[in-house]
Amino acid sequence: MLKVLKFGGSSMASAAQYAKVKAIVEAEDSRSVVVVSAAGKRSKEDHKVTDLLYLCHAHLRYGVSCDSVFSMISQRYLEIRDGLGLSLDLEGVLAALREQMEAGMSEAALASRGEYLSALLMADYLGFEFVDATRWLRFNMDGSVDQDYSYAALRELAAGKRIVIPGFYGALADGSIRTFPRGGSDITGALAAAALDADIYENWTDVSGILMADPRIVENPEPIPRVTYTELRELSYLGAQVLHEDTIFPVAEKNIPLNIRNTNDPEHPGTIIMERFEEEEAPGDERRFITGIAGKKDYAVVSISKRGLSSEVGAIRKVFEVFENHGIAVEYTPNGIDTFSLVVPGAKLEKSLHSIVSQLQERVKPDSIQVTKDLAIVAAVGRRMANRPGICGRIFSALGREGVNIRLISQDPREVNVILGVDGADFAKAVRVLYDSFVK
Ligand code: ASP
Numbered sequence: 001m002l003k004v005l006k007f008g009g010s011s012m013a014s015a016a017q018y019a020k021v022k023a024i025v026e027a028e029d030s031r032s033v034v035v036v037s038a039a040g041k042r043s044k045e046d047h048k049v050t051d052l053l054y055l056c057h058a059h060l061r062y063g064v065s066c067d068s069v070f071s072m073i074s075q076r077y078l079e080i081r082d083g084l085g086l087s088l089d090l091e092g093v094l095a096a097l098r099e100q101m102e103a104g105m106s107e108a109a110l111a112s113r114g115e116y117l118s119a120l121l122m123a124d125y126l127g128f129e130f131v132d133a134t135r136w137l138r139f140n141m142d143g144s145v146d147q148d149y150s151y152a153a154l155r156e157l158a159a160g161k162r163i164v165i166p167g168f169y170g171a172l173a174d175g176s177i178r179t180f181p182r183g184g185s186d187i188t189g190a191l192a193a194a195a196l197d198a199d200i201y202e203n204w205t206d207v208s209g210i211l212m213a214d215p216r217i218v219e220n221p222e223p224i225p226r227v228t229y230t231e232l233r234e235l236s237y238l239g240a241q242v243l244h245e246d247t248i249f250p251v252a253e254k255n256i257p258l259n260i261r262n263t264n265d266p267e268h269p270g271t272i273i274m275e276r277f278e279e280e281e282a283p284g285d286e287r288r289f290i291t292g293i294a295g296k297k298d299y300a301v302v303s304i305s306k307r308g309l310s311s312e313v314g315a316i317r318k319v320f321e322v323f324e325n326h327g328i329a330v331e332y333t334p335n336g337i338d339t340f341s342l343v344v345p346g347a348k349l350e351k352s353l354h355s356i357v358s359q360l361q362e363r364v365k366p367d368s369i370q371v372t373k374d375l376a377i378v379a380a381v382g383r384r385m386a387n388r389p390g391i392c393g394r395i396f397s398a399l400g401r402e403g404v405n406i407r408l409i410s411q412d413p414r415e416v417n418v419i420l421g422v423d424g425a426d427f428a429k430a431v432r433v434l435y436d437s438f439v440k
Pocket of ligand 1 (some may be wrong): 008009037038048049050051116167181182183184185186
């Protein structure tokens with residue numbers, strides 16, 4: 001049994017958090033590969049070390065002293081070391097870094113040092129071997145990861161060992177450092193889990209899993225116990241955020257379960273994400289067909305009406321081309337006979353509205369074009385909705401009873417989601433009604 005664990009910034013923020021990490025790692029023998037983020041915030045007003053590193057780089061670029069910012073970063077790590085009673089020569093490491101900075105360091109190289117320092121300390125604290133990410137995680141020039149090279153390199157480096165790896169960065173073939181987008185340590189953890197064919201990828205953060213709804217809308221929403229990758233994509237596309245979006249691909253490819261856990265509540269089972277689940281939990285609980293509820297505001301709908309539109313060969317392609325020409329991705333396309341509607345982000349449409357309308361008029365020659373603004377999309381997502389008659393009826397009735405008018409409906413035949421458009425003003429209410437009716 002091999003478990004790969006990734007600890008996020010809040011789990012690395014202070015000596016007290018490091019102590020929690022150690023207890024978690026030592027609780028199971030199989031927890032032998034640990035990926036860490038840079039130190040995150042200790043409180044709302046605090047700074048993330050990665051932000052400070054980017055700030056340092058900006059100072060250096062404009063020839064402004066970054067001494068005070070650098071000393072905040074140094075302080076953070078020295079405090080952690082001293083709080084844990086470690087004797088690692090961090091002063092030496094920091095002095096060498098300061099020299100490198102003066103000599104000229106790329107933004108990525110400097111930004112990566114938060115994870116580097118976290119990993120050095122954590123390896124020392126756990127008594128694990130430090131394996132630098134530049135030794136295995138290879139980026140291609142286009143920013144993608146060379147999976148074959150990286151996986152083989154890590155397999156060799158990790159064989160039979162207990163290791164700590166810094167997240168967020170790797171190196172190009174010439175050795176220069178490159179980072180993932182912000183939040184990318186999640187991706188490093190997923191790649192490490194896939195490389196080592198781990199039995200599970202545990203992603204330790206500061207929440208007890210992915211919540212069933214946005215806590216800013218629903219009070220104290222429950223965490224989702226189990227979710228499939230497909231459901232998660234649906235939820236995160238519409239705003240549910242816990243993991244970096246690209247995290248799931250390496251582990252999904254190998255069907256490695258991804259378990260989101262809370263460092264501050266290690267007994268909580270969190271959320272398990274998998275390709276599919278063989279046995280369903282609570283199969284008898286008829287109400288529990290929704291896995292999660294997500295949504296986004298500020299959509300606009302462009303409806304194009306033309307007599308005979310549905311039978312006019314190539315007309316829909318022309319419509320799409322107009323949106324493509326303006327760099328606008330069309331998210332949903334509900335339609336009727338002779339009316340074709342496109343749901344797009346409102347802000348993007350606003351910028352090019354006149355040009356889009358005139359191109360549509362010229363190329364498609366519609367009878368009318370109608371633009372509906374301020375629409376919100378709400379999605380009820382759930383694998384247990386498939387092949388169960390009556391689900392949509394129940395969702396629509398619950399919303400209707402509470403006076404929420406549904407303006408748009410979309411569901412594809414996989415039946416893992418029901419997507420509804422409501423007026424922006426009804427957004428929060430719609431999410432609450434769904435939660436209260438089918439989860440609470
Ligand atoms: N430290 C990086 C960031 O703040 C990467 C990460 O924590 O995942 O974005």
